[in-house]
Amino acid sequence: MSGAEKEVAGAFTDRCTCRGIDIHCHVVPGSFPPPANGATVRGWPSMIAANACHATVVIDDKPYRRISDACWVAERRLEEMDRTGIRIQALSPMPELFGYWIERAAAHDLVRYVNDAIAVMIGQAGGRFVGLGGLALQDVDLAIVELHRIVGELGFRGVEIGSNINGVPIGDPRFHPFFVEAEKLNAAVFVHALRPTGMDRLLGPAPLQQVLGYPTDVGLAAASVITGGLLQKFPKLRIAFSHGGGTFASLLPRLQQGYSALPTLNEIMPESPAVQARRFYVDSLVFDADMLRHLVAVFGEDRVVLGTDYPFNFREKEPVARIEEAFADVQLRERLTFANARAFLGLDEV
Template identity: 75%
Template sequence: MSVGQGVERTGRFRTGCSCVGIDVHCHLVPARFPFPPGGGPVRGWPSMSPATDCHATVIIDEKPYRSVSDACWVAERRLEEMDRSGIAMQALSPMPELFGYWIEARAGCDLARYVNNVIASLVAEGEGRFVGLGGVPMQDIDLAIAELHRIVGELGFRGVEIGSNVNGVAIGDERFHPFFSEAEKLGAAVFVHAVRPAGMDRLVGPAPLQQILGYPSDVGFAAASVITGGLLQKLPRLRIAFSHGGGTFASLLPRLEQGYSVFPAVQDIMPEAPSLQARRLYVDSLVFDADMLRHLVAVFGEERVLLGTDYPFNFREKEPVARIEEAFADESLRERLTFANAQAFLALDEV
C-alpha cells in the first residue's frame, strides 16, 4: 500500500491539505485497562484514572505515571492533527511503559495482547491511515515469538516495537537473537524505543530528564549492542530502527570505529567495520535540530532516516515535515525522508 493509495482510499484530507508523511514513531494508550489476571494485584500493571473529559492519568503501582490526552485512543483526534501537520499515515505502537517487561511473563503477555488488540481496533477505525507496531513480552522469548506471530499473521501489523533493554539486558545480547530471527523470517519491522534507561542516578534535576537525556543515551547503547553483538551479521535482512535519531549512537560511532582499528578483541567480535554496519540500521528523525538531522543522513545514509514525532505526547516534533524541509533543499531526498524510507521499512508496498 503506497501513501498515494492510502490517501485515495480514505478521502479524509481537507481541501488543500498536502499530507504525505509516514510517522513511524507515535504511541497509543488505551482508554482503560482490564483488571490484572488472577484478580489480585500485579506489580507494574497499569490502570487509568480519568482526570477530565479529554485527559486521564496512567497509574502504575498506585502512583501517577503520566497524564495523557484522548488523542491516545480517539482516532478522529489523531486524524485531525495528522491533517494539520502533513502526516498521511501513523505506525501505532504502545507507550513504552506498557511493554510490561518487569511483570511476570504470562501476565505481561496478557497486557501486551490487550494493548495490541486496542491498536488493531484503532487501525480499523483509521480507514487505511494507521498501521500497527505491536508490543511483545520480551521477558519470555517463546511468548514474545508467539505474540509476534499473532500480531503479524492475525492482526496484520507491519512489525513490533521493543524496548532498548529488557530488564537491564541489552537487546544485542545473544539470548534475544531467536526473536530477531523470527522477525526477519516474518518480514516484520522492529522499532526500538527507550525504556527505563540506565544511568538515571547520574542525572541531576527533575523527572523529565529521563525522557530528555536518559532515553537517547539508552537508545545509543542499544544500537551499539546490535553491532557489537553480531546481530546484523547473523540476520542481514532484519529491518530494525532506533528512536530519537538513534540516540547517542551517531556520536559513539567514530569512537567505535577507531576502537575497531586499534583493539584486536573488538575486531574479533566484528568481521565488518562498525561504520559499514551502521548503514544497515534505520533511525527516526526525532532530534529537534536541522543540523543534527543532516548529520544523521551523513552517518546512516539517505535511505535510512525515517520521519518520527513521538505523537501525541507534549515532548514531540510538532512540525515534522517542515523540519525535514528546513534541513534539506533536494526534493528527492525530502521525499525519501518524509515517506519513501518508511514505506520500505514497514514494507507497505507489499500490502
C-alpha cells in the same frame, strides 16, 4: 493482500494531500482491565480520568503520566495528522506498557490487550494507521507467540521493543530466537528507549529521563546490535532506532577507531561498524536541522525516517516542516518524509 493492507495501499492514491509517514507515535488504551483471575500484579497499569479529554496512567498507585484522549481516539489523531502533513501513523504502545518487569503471564496479557486496542484503532481510520505491536520479551517464547499473532492475524507491520529488557541489551544472544522469527515474518523492529541506564548520574527532575536518559540508552542499544553481530546473523532484519539513534551517531567514530586499533574489537566485529550502521534506520526526532543533516551523513539518505513521539507533549510538533528546513532537495525530502518509512514498514510490498 488483506483488507487492511489494501486500505493502506489506497491511502496513497486518494485525494488527501498529506504524504508523511510517522513511524514513532504511541497508543495508550482508554482503560485497562484488572489482571486475570483478580490477581494483584505489581506494575499493572490503571487509568484515572481527569475530564472528558484527559486521564492519568497510574502504576503501583503512583501517577505515571498525564495523557490526552489523542492516545486512544482515532479522530483526534487524524485531525492533527492532517494539520501536520502526516498521511500514515505506525501505532505502537507507550513503552511502559511492555511490562518487562512484571510477572510473565500477566505481561503477556497486558501486551495482547494493548495490541488489540491498536488493532481497533487501525480499523477506525480507513487505512491511515498501521501497527507496531508490543511483546513481553522477558519471556522470548511468549513474545514469539504474540509476534506471530499480531503479524499473521492482526496484520501489523512489525513490533516495537525496548532499548533494554530488564537491563539486558537487545544485542544479547538470548533474544536471537525472537529476531529469527522477526526476520522470517518480514516484521519491522522499532527500538524505543525504556528505563534507561545512568539515571543516578542525572542531576535534576524526573523528566530528564526522557530528555537525556533516553538517547543514551538508545545509543547503547544500537551499539549492542553491532558488537553482538546481530546484522551478520540476520541480514534481512529491518531495525530502526528512536530519537535519531540517540547518542549512537557520536559513539560511532570511536567504535570505528576501536575496530581499527584494538584487536579484541576487530575480532568480535567481522564487518566495519560504519558499514553496519548504514543498515540501521533512525527516526528524525532530534529537534534540530543541523543534527538531522548529520544523521543523513552518518546513516545515509535512505535510512532516516520521520518520527514524532506523538501524542505526548515532548514531541516534534512540525515534523514535515523540520525536514523542509534541513534539506532543499525535493527528492531527499520525499525520502525522509515518506519513502524511507514505506521501505522500513514493508509498505512497498503491499
